[in-house]
Amino acid sequence: MKTVINNVTVLTMDKAENVYKNGYVVIEGTKIAGVGEGTGPQDADQTVDGQGGILMPGMINTHSHISMIPFRSLGEDGKDRLRKLFFPLEREALTPELVRQGARYAVCELLLGGVTSVMDMYYFEDAVAQACDEMGIDAWTGQTIIEMETCDSRNAADALKLNEELIKKWKGHGRIHPVVAPHATNTNGPETLQAAYELAQKYDVPYTLHVCEMDYEMTMFREKYDKTPVEFLYGIGVLGPRTVAAHCIHLSDHDIELFAESGAKIAHCAIANAKSGKGVCRAYDAKQAGVTVGVGTDGPSSGNTIDLLTQLRIIPPLQKTRRHDNTIFSAKETAFMGTIEGAKVLGAQNEIGSIETGKRANLTLIETQSVNMFPIYEPYAAVVYMANPSNVDSVWVDGKQLVKGHKLLFADHLEERAKLEALMPEFRRMSANYRDF
Template sequence: MRTLIENAMVLTMDGKGQVFPQGYVLFGEEGILEAGDGICRQDADIRIDGKGGILMPGMVNVHSHIPMIPFRTMGDDCPDRLRRFLFPLELEAMTPGLVYAAARYAACELLLSGVTSVLDMYYFEDQAARACEEIGIRAWLGETVIGQETCDSKVPYGGLKICEELIQKWQGHSRIHPLVAPHAANTSSPEMLQAAYRLSEKYQVPYTLHASEMDYEMEYFKEKYGQTPIAFLHGLGVLGERTIAVHCIHMSDSDIRLLAETNTKVAHCAGSNTKAGKGVCPVLDMRKAGVEVGLGTDGPSSGNTLDLFTQFKMAASFQKTKYHDRSAFPAKEIVELGTMGGARVLGAQDEIGSIEAAKQADLVLLETKSANMFPLYNPYSAIVYSANASNVDSVWVGGRQLVRGRRLVETSLQKERSRLQAEMPEFERRAKKYHDMI
C-alpha cells in the first residue's frame, strides 16, 4: 500500500536542509520511497492533499516518564517535591494497571502533538511498552534502577533484573526498543551504576540517567568525591556513545569536554528545568564542543506538557537569554534538535529524524489555516514560535496513519481518558495524604 501526500511544504531536515515548497512524499509501510518538489510521477494507492500545510519528520522526545500522567498539576510549586511526595506517592500508589492506562493516554497525547518517538523511564515499564506497542508510537523504554524500594520492587535495585527481562522480551521489536535506565548519578551506588552499564553493554542498548540536575546532588558529589557528577560518572566508565545524560544543568568546561570526548549524548529539558528553578543547561557550549543534544519534556508532572512545541519555544528563549544573543539557536537549529538531533541521541539516525528515502515514514502534517499560522515567511520560525500541538493535523508512524484531522484514528482520547480515570480512584485517595503540599 503506497501513500502519497502532495501539495505540502516539505521540510526534510536532511543533511542538506532541503525544503520542497510545493512538495510531496511517497511512502509505504517499508519506509519513505521518494520526496520531492512538484508532481510525483509514481503511482499511489492513497493520495492525500496536504492543503498547503507543513510536512515534517515526526518529532523525537528524548526524555519522559509518561506513566506519570496522574501526577500532572500536583504540587507544581512545591519545593523538593521529588523527595517530599513524588517518591512516597509513587511507592504506595502506582500499579501495573495505572501505568498501562496512563502510558496509553500519554502515547495518544504525544501523537496528537506530532511526537512519533519517545524515550521513557519509569516503573512497571513492561506495561508502558505494551501500551506504546498497542497505540502505535515508536518508543525507547527503560525500567528505572534505583537504590530504594519502589512500587514494583521490594528490594533496592530490583529494577536491574526487571530491566533485563524487559530487554529480553522486547529487543528486536520494530518500534519498541528497551534500554537501561539507572535513576540518577546520586540515587544509585557506584557499583550499581556500573552493573547497569554492563547490562547495556551486554545487550547493546542505550543507557540513560539524570545527571547534574539538583543543587544537592552537586554538593553531595563535591563533598563526598571532590568531583562533579559528570567527572564521577566518567571515572566509573559509564559515559560513552550509548549513554544519554539527562538535564546536565550544572556543567563545568571540563564536564562538557568529557561528554564530547566520550560521545555521550544529552537530553535537554528546558521546561522542566526552568519551572523548577534549577537553571539552564549550557546547550550552546555543548554544541560547540560537538555534543549531540536532543529535546525532552520530562514527565507530565515536571514539564506538564509532552509536546515539543512548548520545548522549542523555551529552549530557544532560554538559550538566547543565557547567552544574551538573539541570533543564538535560529529556529531551524531548534527544529533540528527536535528531529534529527533526537534521532542521533537515540542512535536511530539511520531510521528516523528526517524525510529521506529508505527511512521510516514517521511524518507530521501541520495545518497552516489557523489564526496563529498566518503569515508564514519562515516555516521553521512558524514551528518554533507560532505553532502549538493543536496545529497537528495528521501523523504517521512507520507509514501507519494514527492521527487524521486532529483526531486519533484507532482509538479516541475520550476512551483513553475513561480507561485512565477508572484506574485512578485509589491513587487519588492516597494522594490526599499529601494535601498540604499538593
C-alpha cells in the same frame, strides 16, 4: 500500499538540509519511498492533499516518564516535590494497570502533538512498552533502577533483573526498543551505575539517567568525591556513546569537554528545568563543543505537557537570554534538535529523524490554515515559534496514519481518559495524604 502526500512544504532535516517549498513525499509500506519538489507520482493507492501545510519528520521526545499523567498538576510549586511527594506516592499508589493506562493516555497526547518517538523511564516499564506497542508509537523504554524500595522492586538488584527481562522480551521488536535506565547519579552508587552499564553493553542498548539536575546533587558530589557528577560518571566508565543524560543543568566547561570526548548525549528538558527553578542547561555551549543535544519534556508532572512544539518554542529564548545574544540558536537548529538530533540521541539516526528515501515513514503534518499560522516567510520559525500541538493535522508512524484531521484514528482520548479515571480513586485518596508535603 503506496501513499503520496502533495502540496506541502517539506522540511527534510536531511544532511543537505533540503527544503521543498512545494513538495511531496511518497510512503510505501512502512518506509519513505520518495521526496522532492513538485507533485508526486500518480500511481499511488492514496493521495493526501497537504493544503500547503508543513510536513516534517515525526518529533522525538528523548526523555519522559509518560505514565505520570495521574500526577499532573499535583503539588505544584511545592518544595522538593520529587523526594517528598513523587517518590513516596509512586511507591504507595502505582500498579501495573495504572502505569499502563497512564501511558496509553499519554501516547494520545504525544501523537496528537506530532511526537512519533519517545524515550521513557519508569516503574512497571513492561506495562509502558505494552501500551506503546498497542498505540502504535515508537518507544524506547527503560525500567527505573534505583537504590531504594519502590512499587515494583525491593532494591536495585531486583530492578536490574526487571530491566534485563524487559530487554529480553522486547529486543528486536520493530517499534519498542528496550533501554537500561538507572535513575540518576545521586540515587545510585557506582556499583549499581556500573552494573547497569554492563547490562546495556551486553545487549547493545542505550543507557539513560538523570544527571546534574539538583543543587543538592552538586554539593553531594563535591563533598563526597570532590568531582562534578559528570566527572564522576566519566571516572567510573559509564559515559559513552550509548549514554543519554537527561537535564544536565549544571555543566562546567570540563563536563562539556567530557561529553564531547566520550560521545555521550544530552536530553534537554527546558520547561521542566525552568519551571522548577533549577536553571538552564548550557545547551548552546554543549552543541558548540560538538555534543549531540536532543529535546525532552520530562514527566507530565514536571513540564505539564509532553509534546515537543511547546518545548521548542522556549529553547532558543532561554539560550539567547543566557548569552544576551539573539543571533545564536536559530529556529532551524532548534527544529533539527526536535527531529534528527533526537534520533542521534537514541542512536536511531539511520532509521528515523529525517525525511529521506529508505527511512521509516514517521511523519508529522502541521497545518497552516489556523489563525496563528500566517504569514510564513520562514517555515522553521513557523514550526518553532508559531505552531502549537493543536496545529498538528496528521501523523504517520511506520507508514501507518495514526492522526488525521487532528483526531486519533485508532483510539479516542476521552475513552482512554475514562478508563484512566476509573483506575484513579485509590490514587486520589492516597495523594490527599501529601496535600501539605
